[in-house]
Amino acid sequence: MTTGYAPPPSEEELAYLQKLSNEYEPEVTGPLVGELQPSTNITTEYARADPVYIKKTEALPHKYSNYRACRGDGNCGWRAIAFAYFEALARNGDKTKVHAEVTRLKSFQNILDAAGFPSEVCEDFAEELYDLLRKTAVAIPPPDNGNPATDVKALVFEAFNDESTQAGIITFLRILTSAWIKTHIDNYSPFLMGEDVFTYCGRAIEPFRHEIENVGINALFEVLLKPAGFSLEIPYLDRTPGDEVNMYTFNAEYPITTIRLLYRPGHYDILYKIEDVQQPVHTPHSISAPVYIGSFPHHTQDHTNGARGLDYLHMIPGVTLVDDISPYSYGDSGFPSPISTHPPAMQQSLSVHPIPAHPAPASAYAPPPLQIPTHSLGVARLPIQASQSQARTGPFRPSIWELEPSVASGPPPQFTTSIFRNSHYNTAHFLNPDFEPEQWSPDAEYVTSNNSGRRRNGH
Amino acid sequence: MAAGGHKRIVKELSEVTGDPPAGTKVRLVDESDVHIWEILMDGPEQSPYSGGHFKLLLTLPKEYPFKPPVLNFQTKIYHPNVSNDDKGSMCLGMLRSDEWKPPNKLSAVLNYARNLLIEPNPDDAVEGGIAEQYKSDRRGFEKTAKEWVKKYAGKS
Known part of the structure; x- marks a missing residue:
């Protein structure tokens, strides 16, 4: 080691470095699901990025007023869709629909069985999802009861910031998505570039820390969002040329509402249009x-x-x-x-x-009045x-x-206050039905004001 | 799901102790902590580890089943996939956090470890030297492995 150059690392050293790199886990911070933020924050974030990003992020807030960050721990896409799904149910405000969702999701047991997922392992994860759905249904207030969606929003927000609750929900959605792909092989295998469907699911869908990919998004949309009547739109904020983000949409057949995600290479957040965020006016x-x-x-x-x-x-x-x-x-x-x-x-x-x-x-036919x-x-x-x-x-x-x-x-009412005098209830007001313009009578003015009279006369 | 995780561990423990995978015995190191399992694994007959008795520690993180269990050989073993240090860690394949699937069961983990004793994976090795020898000099590898079994993994 007396020379200026380090010798090439030995096999052991390489293996050691490889091991370190395998074990490296980037430190991810921040809440699992963040608070609602104005989407202008994204623009600010990219203000010093390259021009393509600047242009695209500048256009973003015109279309989407708010966004919500998801922790980038390999589950963000799954988490974003799951959270937005619950939020859409809460926003929809229909208890019955939420209960119906529990029933519908439970009916997928047959595809779980067909895909070979043992029910005794899946049921713990499934129960997290059903449990939150049930709690959501309870928290949704009846339609004419004051402010809806406040409590239920807090409930969903807290649940998704609880490490193990959201982990269970995400795991079940991964299982469900995997089972869906495995039972619809013909639909998905053309997109796997030759990879076997089972290998793909084992590699890219089921592992807990593996980020969602296009095939997974499609399958999750088909199994979770589409039957619930939720469309999905995902603007891609990437380096492809253009002034606006590229849009990917998945349409429900009978859409009730739309879930929006923001994709940046390797990461998903949740987007909102202004109408998604505004509280419905419920003050009958x-x-x-x-x-x-x-x-x-x-x-x-x-x-x-x-x-x-x-x-x-x-x-x-x-x-x-x-x-x-x-x-x-x-x-x-x-x-x-x-x-x-x-x-x-x-x-x-x-x-x-x-x-x-x-x-x-x-x-004439009726009794006297x-x-x-x-x-x-x-x-x-x-x-x-x-x-x-x-x-x-x-x-x-x-x-x-x-x-x-x-x-x-x-008789026209008599007004005494200045407010009434200036209102249209006053006959002197031009909007009053009995409007009578005040007439200027020079004589009166001359009588009361000698000065002004003299001045006018002087002309 | 802190309680749920605990419930699952207890369920799996009773399964594994009631019907253990071939050649393994499982017990808790401390009866009050279900997160640390002691595994006694016999070297598979069709491997150079035959006749050895290996003691392993299976540690379940508090996030289990959303994070993989950690497997450490307490008995020294000459194997490309087990680190030759005081940790004796085996961390590859399904045990890696980016490949871990929460539905995986611990009996599957134990079978996976046992199969690695029969058939090491030199392409995903932690001990590059041993992996190289395994690939190029299988006889020499088996010889050293057997010596280590005699030296460290005799009947305790």
Whole structure:
């Protein structure tokens, strides 16, 4: 070793180095499945990469708003698909479908048997998958119950960040995929470049740390996603020329939703479009909440919300307080009309003279209007609506103004606050139906302002 | 599946102890720890290790079955696939972490090890010198292997 050159390594040294390299396991860090991130982070990550990547990553956030990183430990593709599958079930929000998935996956026992997987070994892994499916079904809230998908999302996220739970699920999916390929040899053997299907599955599908390949993705899509109605799209972020990522899509026959992955050579993450990420709006109460259109005159006499100390809000037109007790005011009446949303005190006053306003055509055969009990809101309003529907041709429901002439023809309300003066409820506002432009009267101005008058005269 | 992993190990242990692969005996080193198995393996008759009794340690990682078991020869053995050091590790094929399949069972692992005694794999050797001798000088290899059996793997 006195020369400057090291002697070629001996057989033992080579063998030792080989052993070291065999045993080397790259340190993988980070959560198994990461939090949702804006996909602009990917662009930033590649800002100093080569131009092809820069162009492609710049285009990415236009199409996909968010992404979720998966740990690159050789299972990322499997994990990404499994996680996205659960997420899609949660987003779909159908408990029955989740239970149906358990039944469907259990029915694959025959292909597991055919592929020679002993059930006593597979059932532990399968149970992890079924167990999480069952928990998912339980966590999905019933359709009309407030905020869905929050708890269930946390449940799925935690399960996939639990080392052994996700390992069991991934293992079962590998077994299932392998069994699928082995029982559909004709479909897959043309893509194995001469490799025997069983050798391929033993080498590339079943080993726990082996990353998923195209054949595996196809088989996993066929066995897991396609029958569930989930399409799969995978943009490839690689060095091939072009301004945009290449897209690979697998379409379900009756797609319910689409699962999106991002492929970078050797790695998969999960992608989201903006509509995948947004919480579905599930606030029926606020949507159909009473909006007191045109009912402002009554607010001066009906302050049912007074106890809250928010009276002054009623002074502002268009602003209403949505009652927490709204089920009482509209839920049980069965009338979707805005009228029925009024607090009871108001409704009473509205239904006093229903018949004179719009005599029903059927009144010739019907008992005199007087017999219609006006004290009962529901019964009283029924003939009104019937007559309305016959009389009107337009698409709109009856408004308080049509039903209650005294309201419409009443004197224009007097406004005192500046807010009211500037609103369209003021006759001086050009949107007011009784709009009357204020007229400029020079005389008045001359009287009140001598200075300005003098100046104008001076011209 | 920490509990599930434990359950599986117990199940496999009872299988292997109830119906052990030919020429092997299995017991726990410490009855309270199912993760360390002691294997007594007889040298297969059709191999130069015939007549030897080898003691192996099978260690199951806490991630088992998602990580492969670790197999160490405590009895020294002259074999291309067993490291000639104080570890005596055998790590190839199904035992490598990138080839390990969680559905693999430990009885299969023991059969695999025993078959390697009958037919070493010089192309995936940890001891390159021994592998070279195995390929080019089978007689010399068998001679040394038998000497080592006498020296280290006699009836204890």
